[in-house]
Amino acid sequence: MTPSDARSRPIIEVKNIRKEYPIGDETVVALKHINLNVMRGEICCIFGTSGSGKSTLLNQLAGMEKPTRGEVLIGGVPISRLNENQLASFRQRHLGFVFQSYNLLPNLTATENVAMPLLFRGVPKAQREAAARKLLCRVGLSHRLDHFPRQMSGGQQQRAGIARAFIARPDVVFADEPTGNLDSKTTVEIMNMICTFARDYHQTIILVTHDPEMASYAHRIVTLIDGEIVSNQVNNKEKSRHET
Ligand SMILES: Nc1ncnc2c1ncn2[C@@H]1O[C@H](COP(=O)(O)OP(=O)(O)OP(=O)(O)O)[C@@H](O)[C@H]1O
Ligand SMILES: [Mg+2]
Known part of the structure; x- marks a missing residue:
């Protein structure tokens, strides 16, 4: 593949996936023949009401679950065919996550939490913590660098969560209802932050939401x-x- 092919090829390719969950004698069909391409640098919103299959689709795209049928490729790699170790390493190198419940490690400071993805990349401590502090300042947390998650508000924890998702410049950042627990003013700030990082680093975002206001950022x-x-x-x- 030539470099121009690589640029024009979608970063995410979903080929006819289906996801079934067996429950006792019955089968829940959560996704039916889904086909989707997402281009590099695109903010793609997966939108729908509760139970429509948004999180299930995100889980298949991010390699958290394997589809019952079909295939997901990220950067040309068929992630649905990787084993657990290969997937874990692929996720650490190429993917970032922003969670609704923030998911910061409680015994690490904001700086240590944000620096974590760089630890997996082998970046030395002083260097990764300097990068984490710089990014925390960019998201407005210069006064909370050494705070633990329990000492920060929900909005502050989510800013740290975003810094952590972006610090290693992953190809794709997945965010499932990232502002689900936040007020509307903080939601706007967080969405602007995600969009600014995505644009600055030409990163792809998969944003799951049921909220038309949030979908309007995509x-x-x-x-x-x-x-x-x-x-x-x-x-x-x-x-x-x-707006950003
Ligand atoms: N592990 C599972 N086992 C069985 N059924 C599941 C499982 N995960 C999801 N489902 C079913 O698949 C369907 C889609 O669920 P999913 O969580 O993807 O919805 P969603 O669009 O993310 O909803 P919400 O907005 O409420 O988060 C639902 O009917 C759900 O009950
Ligand atoms: Mg969901």
């Missing part, structure tokens, strides 16, 4: 109903372009 909005994509639209009015 370049592409993929709507799910009952495990099926019912629309896949480019959003020309996306806020990430106009």
Whole structure:
């Protein structure tokens, strides 16, 4: 593949995936024949009501679960065929995550939490903590560098969560309802932060939400109903372009 092919090839390719969960004698079909391409640098929103299959789709895209059928490729790598060790290493090198519940490690300071992904990349302590402090300052936490998660507000923890997701410059950042526990003013701040990082580093974001306001930040909005994509639209009015 030539470099220009690599640039024009979607960073995420979803090929006809289906996800079934066996429950006793029954089978829940959470996703039905999903096909989707996401381009590098795109903020792609997976949008839909509760139970429509958003988190299930994100879990298949991020390699957290294996689809029952079909295949997911990230950067051309068929992640649904990797074993657990290969997947863990692929995730550490290429993917970042922002969680609704922040998921910071309670016994580490903000700086240590944010520096963690660089530890997996073999970056020396002084260097990774300097990078973490710099990013924490960028997200407005210069006064909370040595605080533990329990000493920070929800919005502050999520800013640290975002710094942690982006610090190692992963190819794709996955965010499942990242502002689900935050007020509307903090939601706008957090969304602007995610969009700014994505734009500055030309990173791809997969954003799961049921909130049309949050979906409006995306370049592409993929709507799910009952495990099926019912629309896949480019959003020309996306806020990430106009407001940050
Ligand atoms: N591990 C599982 N076992 C069985 N069924 C599951 C499992 N995970 C999800 N489901 C089912 O798959 C469907 C889609 O669930 P999913 O969590 O993807 O929805 P969602 O769109 O993320 O909803 P929400 O907005 O409430 O988070 C639901 O009907 C759910 O009950
Ligand atoms: Mg969900």
